[in-house]
């Protein structure tokens with residue numbers, strides 16, 4: 001793994017999200033109420049809705065287009081719906097968010 | 111010949127170290143003990159009971175003169191060590207040098223003092239040692255104390271000061287108390303408990319400076335609030351006291367680095383307690399310090415021992431506030447929450463489970479089982495077998511599920527159930543006891559639910575809770591899977607129980623999830639802001655994306671932008687500004703809407719703030735074409751230009767739009783004003799439609815032209831434009847206060863009946879009160895979101911947090 005610093009935890013509102021542009025496409029960074037951070041694909045597996053614009057509740061996000069609910073941890077669709085979105089490892093270190101560069105297709109300088 | 115051991119700092123860690131050392135081998139070392147405080151070891155954590163008066167200082171001394179004498183400890187109390195001469199192996203105290211063979215640094219921590227103006231005034235103290243405690247004890251009852259910091263220490267200080275009769279305010283930077291140990295739900299209960307003791311709690315309160323000549327006089331906050339104060343206690347955190355080590359060349363990161371044997375970078379110097387850092391970790395509670403002390407004693411005696419940090423738990427030592435938090439409930443994937451709430455007893459419990467193990471627990475109100483849960487966490491017990499019933503604790507073996515009626519059963523007798531007729535739960539229960547065993551009978555005897563009827567569900571639940579199995583509950587539609595209550599029930603209880611925050615709703619109404627879901631959160635957010643415009647702060651994260659971004663999201667993820675055109679009137683300048691914006695931001699589609707506005711479709715999310723700023727500069731504001739709120743007031747040209755016109759329909763439309771814009775409503779609200787019954791503005795299919803006639807204004811309500819098509823029903827006919835505005839505003843406010851979230855006015859009217867609405871609004875005093883409440887809410891919510899969000903810091907949130915594609919392309 002190669003960790004890349006993408007910003008401060010506080011740049012994301014509680015129960016909110018921001019987007020990171022990566023070589024693997026747009027990744028959504030979510031912050032839950034208990035200040036955990038998760039990264040998933042920003043693109044809903046149903047019809048491509050922007051997940052970073054959804055409502056974050058518990059460790060889930062609801063897609064703004066047709067209300068599919070996704071687990072931020074496993075990437076699985078919840079309830080009756082069936083599907084999966086990519087998830088990416090993240091870490092919090094000293095208030096900064098680190099994302100796994102290898103997973104998002106980014107080579108590090110070294 | 112005994113080896114010489116010098117210990118710097120007589121605190122909780124070194125006290126424990128010396129005990130282990132003398133117990134294992136009283137002849138190994140000849141000990142000299144320095145302490146900056148003019149006293150020996152005492153139980154620092156018990157300063158809180160000393161402050162509150164529950165214990166005396168004598169009771170918390172851990173090692174007295176007799177003990178030091180018996181163990182031949184040379185005491186140098188009240189003497190700060192300034193320097194270590196490592197070459198000569200000498201410790202330099204204020205009163206002279208002492209030689210060592212082995213040295214232990216146990217200097218603990220220093221309280222962090224916010225370096226704001228006035229932090230050095232007399233009367234500004236920390237909460238760390240006996241002197242601080244005595245200063246608080248010596249402050250006379252009735253004096254005003256401000257405690258900065260709502261963590262463990264600050265709250266113990268606040269509770270103690272309050273018990274001594276001071277007037278206490280706690281300032282806390284985060285959104286809820288003890289945010290590192292508690293989640294918002296438990297933080298809410300803690301706050302309620304402290305407020306009940308008479309402590310004022312202010313969250314999101316940031317200290318700007320402390321005012322005073324020589325003594326503290328007041329604390330000023332960033333938002334300009336000034337709080338008079340005679341005593342200020344800063345409890346905002348601690349810093350490891352590592353300076354002595356650093357100045358003398360030992361390796362120090364955030365604190366003194368040690369290995370698992372407590373050895374520093376100098377093989378003859380050891381460190382223990384809050385001043386150390388082990389494997390990147392710092393320590394602020396006594397449990398790990400005791401483990402370190404044990405390891406260090408062994409190391410000093412040449413035995414093998416290894417320090418390994420363990421899971422920690424937290425309790426607040428405020429008598430009567432039972433809270434417990436342990437393990438990790440804040441970080442890491444693959445976890446499941448179990449939540450239990452008992453609103454009647456003010457209990458909240460939350461367990462965090464990962465891979466069939468309990469990894470975190472937060473509980474408030476009932477901590478009887480805390481140690482059992484903590485044991486499961488520490489031992490990593492496999493809980494698969496008891497997963498379903500785990501939250502009920504060790505005593506529980508197979509039994510009843512959580513009672514869906516608990517929230518209603520918990521309501522006090524004076525909780526108002528029926529708002530229209532002012533009927534409390536107690537009256538309903540009395541009626542039931544008097545023989546009214548069904549809804550009709552309760553209605554007949556108490557009038558509860560006899561008017562608008564939205565409290566029917568609650569009355570039925572009171573019947574069920576009182577009569578038990580004898581009453582058959584009709585199935586009501588709950589808001590969502592997080593609760594058994596219906597929208598109407600939730601609205602009513604928010605009002606009657608004065609619930610003013612989301613955590614208050616989750617807790618008092620027994621929500622089964624930590625913070626709701628995408629269905630209930632937007633509804634509850636609306637109910638709270640509609641009922642408590644001043645007290646509740648709108649939560650953008652509980653809104654659907656359109657209302658958060660103030661633009662309509664389209665199916666390809668782009669947005670549409672609609673500027674407001676008051677009453678459908680625009681100017682050549684405005685049109686030019688719109689055309690310029692369309693060019694500048696490559697807007698693919700420009701369309702005229704059914705509500706007489708111009709829609710710019712296909713705008714990229716990150717362009718929104720700049721585009722708004724441009725439109726703002728031309729005097730255009732958000733048209734709220736995305737919101738559950740006032741959308742448009744459509745008008746015809748009326749007496750200005752039309753030969754049939756009977757009144758100034760355009761003017762009235764503009765006036766209504768200027769009054770109503772910006773208000774949030776249960777669903778979108780569209781208005782229209784036509785200048786005569788020919789009705790060119792199509793007013794008779796709007797939520798509120800006004801048709802002008804020679805003798806005045808006919809106001810109709812509850813029209814629709816969507817999935818359902820409905821003609822308005824006549825509400826009233828009034829003679830003057832002022833009255834038309836008053837009735838319209840009052841109607842909208844009544845709808846805001848009573849309707850279920852996502853019910854358009856016609857749906858709401860079909861539930862409560864036009865008769866009830868007419869009756870309510872015909873009462874002039876009631877009408878005026880509604881208008882006043884609407885205007886009060888508008889003082890907060892009638893702001894242009896474009897102007898607010900186009901400012902730099904806010905605009906940043908619309909752009910990606912980072913762009914990692916740039917370098918990769920090189």
Ligand SMILES: Cc1cc2nc3c(=O)[nH]c(=O)nc-3n(C[C@H](O)[C@H](O)[C@H](O)COP(=O)(O)OP(=O)(O)OC[C@H]3O[C@@H](n4cnc5c(N)ncnc54)[C@H](O)[C@@H]3O)c2cc1C
Pocket residue numbers: 118119120121122123124144145146147154155156157158189190191192216217218219237238239263266351354382383384385393394395396397399425427
């Ligand atoms: C009011 C209060 C309540 C607390 N409640 C709890 C609780 O409920 N549970 C819990 O686990 N923890 C609690 N703590 C934290 C706990 O008290 C500390 O973790 C613990 O005291 C740290 O022990 P220590 O030996 O590292 O440092 P200390 O106990 O602070 O001892 C360090 C000593 O070194 C002296 N010293 C510093 N520099 C020098 C120098 N250069 N020369 C000579 N002497 C020096 C200091 O004067 C001090 O006496 C509480 C703390 C406070 C203040």
Ligand code: SF4
Pocket residue numbers: 746747748749752753754755756759784785786787788789790791
């Ligand atoms: S509604 Fe009547 S007044 Fe208005 S434009 Fe039509 S005809 Fe003229």
Ligand code: FES
Pocket residue numbers: 044045046047048049063064065066067068
């Ligand atoms: S695109 Fe996400 S739910 Fe349809």
